Amino acid sequence: MYAMAPPDDVLWARSLHCSLGGTEALSGVSVGVREGEILAVTGPRGSGKTTLLRCLSGELAAQQGEVWFNSSPVHTLPPARRDRLRRERFGWIGPEAGLVPELTAWENTALPLLLRGVPRRAAKTAAGEWLDRLDIGTCARVRPHALTRSQRQRTAIARALAAAPAVLFADEPTAALHRADGAQVLRTLTAAARSHGITVLLATLDDEVAALADRTVTLRDGRRTGGTPPATGAEGVAACSLSV
Ligand SMILES: Nc1ncnc2c1ncn2[C@@H]1O[C@H](COP(=O)(O)OP(=O)(O)OP(=O)(O)O)[C@@H](O)[C@H]1O
Numbered sequence: 001m002y003a004m005a006p007p008d009d010v011l012w013a014r015s016l017h018c019s020l021g022g023t024e025a026l027s028g029v030s031v032g033v034r035e036g037e038i039l040a041v042t043g044p045r046g047s048g049k050t051t052l053l054r055c056l057s058g059e060l061a062a063q064q065g066e067v068w069f070n071s072s073p074v075h076t077l078p079p080a081r082r083d084r085l086r087r088e089r090f091g092w093i094g095p096e097a098g099l100v101p102e103l104t105a106w107e108n109t110a111l112p113l114l115l116r117g118v119p120r121r122a123a124k125t126a127a128g129e130w131l132d133r134l135d136i137g138t139c140a141r142v143r144p145h146a147l148t149r150s151q152r153q154r155t156a157i158a159r160a161l162a163a164a165p166a167v168l169f170a171d172e173p174t175a176a177l178h179r180a181d182g183a184q185v186l187r188t189l190t191a192a193a194r195s196h197g198i199t200v201l202l203a204t205l206d207d208e209v210a211a212l213a214d215r216t217v218t219l220r221d222g223r224r225t226g227g228t229p230p231a232t233g234a235e236g237v238a239a240c241s242l243s244v
Contacts, residue, residue, distance in 0.1 A: 008071070010167065011031075011033040011068070011069055012067070013055070013067045013068070014065055015065040017063050017064035018048075018062040019063060020051065026065075027223050031052070031056075034199075035197070037199055038199075039215050040202045040216040041053065041219065042217070044205070047221060048222040053203055055067060057086055057090050058085055059086060061082075070166075090168070091161070091167070093171065093173040094156075094171050095171065095172045097149075099144040102143070104141050104142060105143075105147065105155045106128060110126070111159065112159060130158035130162045131155070133161075133188065134157055150181050153177060157188075169200075170189065170202045171203045173202070
């Protein structure tokens with residue numbers, strides 16, 4: 001049915017072009033992400049990191065190029081199917097927590113599970129375990145307005161991890177936290193992802209953050225500019241030559 005079989009990366013994109021409001025945010029980016037890998041996406045402000053994560057997660061449709069998840073095309077899915085894929089298989093953490101103000105920390109954490117039909121008791125138990133792991137178990141019954149910024153961000157991370165995503169997109173997840181606090185939260189996030197086999201795409205401006213990843217790709221003006229090479233040559237030129 002398709003002219004090509006992409007390599008066995010969990011997520012794979014070829015030649016993404018994406019314009020936003022007249023700006024070419026991505027100008028032909030190709031990238032492959034292996035299962036369980038933590039991949040840092042670095043580059044200066046405005047280089048296209050957020051746009052790349054949004055395209056890979058299917059939230060944003062690139063004008064040109066392909067995105068594949070587990071060897072199935074995402075770029076050809078109708079919007080409703082892409083939304084479902086994002087809800088069921090992907091997680092997103094942004095620089096701000098984005099919690100529901102009326103709900104307590106555990107209710108916020110459990111929300112994706114409850115929306116999926118997980119029984120309330122099981123969802124509450126899972127949420128409580130993740131809040132404990134993020135060192136905010138004692139805040140479970142507190143609403144966002146009474147939490148510190150750090151506690152809110154930890155709740156957002158617990159919410160993303162509790163849903164057991166295949167791929168977690170983390171866009172500057174600790175940018176709003178104090179340095180030591182951010183570093184600790186990030187170590188917890190990466191340790192949890194590694195122990196649960198969750199693939200992570202981590203957009204960051206911070207080299208210390210990128211150092212926690214297995215590999216780095218770097219963007220500048222919507223293009224890749226190097227980064228550390230993959231352990232096996234599954235992506236890039238070799239893969240593209242198979243795909244025409
Ligand atoms: N909604 C939008 N409308 C217009 N231009 C946009 C929009 N979103 C992003 N851009 C532009 O696209 C380019 C890439 O932005 P993007 O947010 O992906 O970069 P980034 O590397 O994530 O930056 P930052 O580190 O500041 O988050 C920038 O020039 C930006 O101004």
